[in-house]
Structure formats: C-alpha cells, structure tokens
Amino acid sequence: MPLNLSERMTELVAQRFRLLGEPMRLRILQLLEQGPKPVNDIVASLESSQPNVSKHLQALCQGGLVSRRREGLNIFYGIADPMVFKLCNLVCRSATEHTRAQLAELDAAPSGTERKRAKHSG
Amino acid sequence: MPLNLSERMTELVAQRFRLLGEPMRLRILQLLEQGPKPVNDIVASLESSQPNVSKHLQALCQGGLVSRRREGLNIFYGIADPMVFKLCNLVCRSATEHTRAQLAELDAAPSGTERKRAKHSG
C-alpha cells in the first residue's frame, strides 16, 4: 500500500525525522535507553554543556520521544516511545548496507574506465 | 539489546534521518513509490523549481535512497531502498499517537483554564 501522506502529515513526519537527525539527540536517546536519568547525569556522560542538553531534551520532550518527571531537585528524563530504537536499527542497517555498496562500487571500478562526468571528489 | 552505536555510526544514522527530515524530499519519495520518473515529471507533480528538485534528488541519490538511470535525454530516478516507506509508516503512526496524546492531555487540563477541546466519546 502506498504511503500517500497528507500535506500536514508529511510535515509532521519530516519534523519527527529531523528530531532524530542530530547526533547529540541520538546520543541522548541511547543513554536514556539504559533507563531514566537526571539532566546532570546526561551532561556528564556526553560532555556537553548543560544548556545544550536541556535544549535538546526540550525538543525531544515536545516531540513526544522522551518524558519528564520531577523527583526533588532532579528532573528525570526517560524514553517515551521505544519505537525510536526500532527506527535507529533499521536506519543503521540501511546505512551500513549503503556504505558497503559504495565500497563495492569503488572496488569494481577498473583504473582504465573513467567516468565521463568529473565529480568533484577530492 | 541496546543500540550502542559508535560515534561514526551515530553520525551516519543522524545524516540519514536528516535526509528524511524534509517535506519536499518525502514528497519526492512518495511520488517515486509509484515507479521511476524523470526529473521533469517530478517537477511538474510537485510544483517546485527544477533546480530545487534536482538538488534534492542529488541528496537522496548520494544517501542511497534513490537510484538514477539515463534513458535518452531523460534521467529516471527510482526508489533504491524501499525501507524508507517502512520508516515513514512507523513514524507516521508514532506521530499520530503523539498528537492524540497531546489532545487527551489538553482534555485533562486540571486548573481553571478553559482550554477544553473536543473530548472523545467515553
């Protein structure tokens, strides 16, 4: 069955993908996979600044990927939608496959046969 | 099993998610789900400029999500990795769920704010 997403839904889906399109946010999600953690723990683990981590957590929370819960002075963030790991696994496999294909392509290029279009590859 | 992606792999996965994080690219992918199409067809269907579509196609191609094949003057682009639709479906469901949850949250607004929204029938 074809996707055929509405315009609105396309925007929503894109927004969600963009949320996952930042290394720092992926690192945060991976950390939280071990269980809920207060902000400071995340800051310490990822060696980033506290405001930066807070901002990313805010984005993830607003996107519904993580949840927050207060506990005294600490605020614990945790995974709200475990589907993200399924996504990451799929993409990871796909990326690996693609990289492998690229290598094979280089391998299969005999030095005699040159491409007609010179790509600006270094 | 936890993800535990390497730093390099995290970057790769993020890059791939970012590739999917643009509405125009999602629209292109949906179009190509019907089958390979030359650039001009895509331009006409999406009512965007030809250079813009070309640039997005270039990005998708470089990311291994679409493939290209010349046929006379035309260049046909097609889906190279159908996994993207699986991803989109997952994200679409997740986004829908999240939106529904947000509505429910507004419904349950405790303090005197008159922010009530249409409630789902009990």
Added chain:
DNA sequence: GACAAACATAACTATATAGTTATATAGTGA
C-alpha cells in the same frame, strides 16, 4: 557543425538551529 531538450551546478539569499554565555526559575534546607 548549430540548436534544443533535460538535467546539473554555481552563486546567492534567507531561515533554521546547534552551541555558547549569562541569567532566570524552581525546589530544598538553613
């Protein structure tokens, strides 16, 4: 060869956002 069609690319503008520093807010205990 000249010319046109289909596509790619360059150069630019505008916007979004990751990260920074400084400051504000909320909870805890004296």
Added chain:
DNA sequence: TCACTATATAACTATATAGTTATGTTTGTC
C-alpha cells in the same frame, strides 16, 4: 528570609541548508 542545587531560558554567534536565478553540461536531431 538567604543560600545552594538542578534545570530552564534568553540572547547571541556560527553554520547548514532550502529555495532562487543564472549558467553549464550532456544527449539527441537536424
């Protein structure tokens, strides 16, 4: 109340990139 801790936010800079206009490149036809 004040001080301290944990987190959030504001204001800013720098970079990435979507879209534009103009031009280049490849292929087919004459």
